[in-house]
Structures are given as structure tokens and as C-alpha cells.
Amino acid sequence: MTSYFLWLKAGHIIFFVTWFSGLFYLPRLFVYHAMSNDTASNERFKVMERKLYRGINTPSAILTLFFGTWMLINGWEHYKTAGWMHAKLTLIFILLFYHHLSGYYLKQFKLDRNTKSHVFFRWFNEIPVIILIAIVILATLKPF
Numbered sequence: 001m002t003s004y005f006l007w008l009k010a011g012h013i014i015f016f017v018t019w020f021s022g023l024f025y026l027p028r029l030f031v032y033h034a035m036s037n038d039t040a041s042n043e044r045f046k047v048m049e050r051k052l053y054r055g056i057n058t059p060s061a062i063l064t065l066f067f068g069t070w071m072l073i074n075g076w077e078h079y080k081t082a083g084w085m086h087a088k089l090t091l092i093f094i095l096l097f098y099h100h101l102s103g104y105y106l107k108q109f110k111l112d113r114n115t116k117s118h119v120f121f122r123w124f125n126e127i128p129v130i131i132l133i134a135i136v137i138l139a140t141l142k143p144f
Contacts, residue, residue, distance in 0.1 A: 005074060012067035015060045020132055022057035023095075026102050027125035033109055034118040042112075049106050061099055068092075083144040088135055095131050 001009075026049060033045035072079055079085045105121075108114045116124075137143070 005071065008067050008071045008074070012064060012071060015063040015067060019057060019060035019064050020128060022052055022060060023099065023102070023128040024125070026052050026057060026106070027121050027128075030102075030105055030109070030116075030121040031118045031125065034114060034116060034121055046110055049109060053103060053106050057099065057102070061096070065092075082142065084138045084142045087144075088138045091131050091135050091138070095128065098127055098131070 029045055029049050029052065033042070033049065036042050036045060072085075105114070105116070105124075108116075
């Protein structure tokens with residue numbers, strides 16, 4: 001591997017980790033927000049959720065995709081027949097849907113229209129964990 005590719009890989013991993021940290025924390029904030037009953041807490045959660053989603057999650061997702069796409073293009077001849085890469089890309093599309101769904105829930109909280117319970121968000125919070133495990137296994141073991 002060239003040092004150029006390794007720099008791309010480092011950027012991809014850095015922003016992948018940052019994106020997932022936000023994906024783990026935002027639904028946890030939704031849990032607490034769904035449980036809050038007072039105006040001060042409600043407004044505080046709105047600010048925290050917005051800053052996390054817009055300031056960390058979305059830029060990290062964009063940069064993860066940027067570095068990942070750059071690596072994919074540079075190694076296309078190898079990756080185009082790798083089944084594990086196709087599975088990983090499918091999981092990334094699911095993760096992007098999850099990211100945007102989180103943005104939808106954020107908007108519902110912002111407009112004081114949330115109808116989901118804290119229990120729903122506790123389960124919702126587990127989805128990125130499962131995707132993370134699958135992606136790491138696919139990228140590390142390259143099982144097919």
C-alpha cells in the first residue's frame with residue numbers, strides 16, 4: 001500500500017469513529033429528551049441534539065463518505081468483485097438512512113411533535129451498534 005492510500009484510510013477511520021460516536025450519543029439524547037417533562041430540559045436537549053447532529057454527525061458522515069469513496073475509486077479493480085465490499089456498501093446505505101431518520105426525529109423534537117417513547121429510542125439506539133459490528137467484521141475478515 002502506498003502512503004497516499006494509507007492517509008486516505010486514516011482519514012476514513014478517523015471520521016468513521018467520529019460519526020459513530022455521534023450516532024451512538026444522539027439517540028441516547030433522544031431517550032433523555034423523551035423522558036423530560038420541564039421546559040428548561042426540553043430546550044437544553046434541543047440545543048444539544050442540534051449541535052451534535054449538525055456540528056459533528058453530518059460533517060463526520062460527509063468526510064467518512066469522502067475518504068471512503070476516494071479509496072473505493074482508487075481500488076475499484078480490486079473492490080468491484082469483492083462480495084464483502086458490496087455487503088459493506090449496503091450497510092453504509094442503511095446507516096445513511098438511519099442518519100437521516102435521526103435528523104427526522106431531531107426535527108420532531110424541535111417542533112415539540114415527538115410521539116415516540118424513551119423505550120423506542122432505547123431500541124433505536126441499538127441499530128448503529130449492530131451495523132458497526134457487521135462493518136468491522138466485513139472490513140477486517142473479508143469473509144467473501
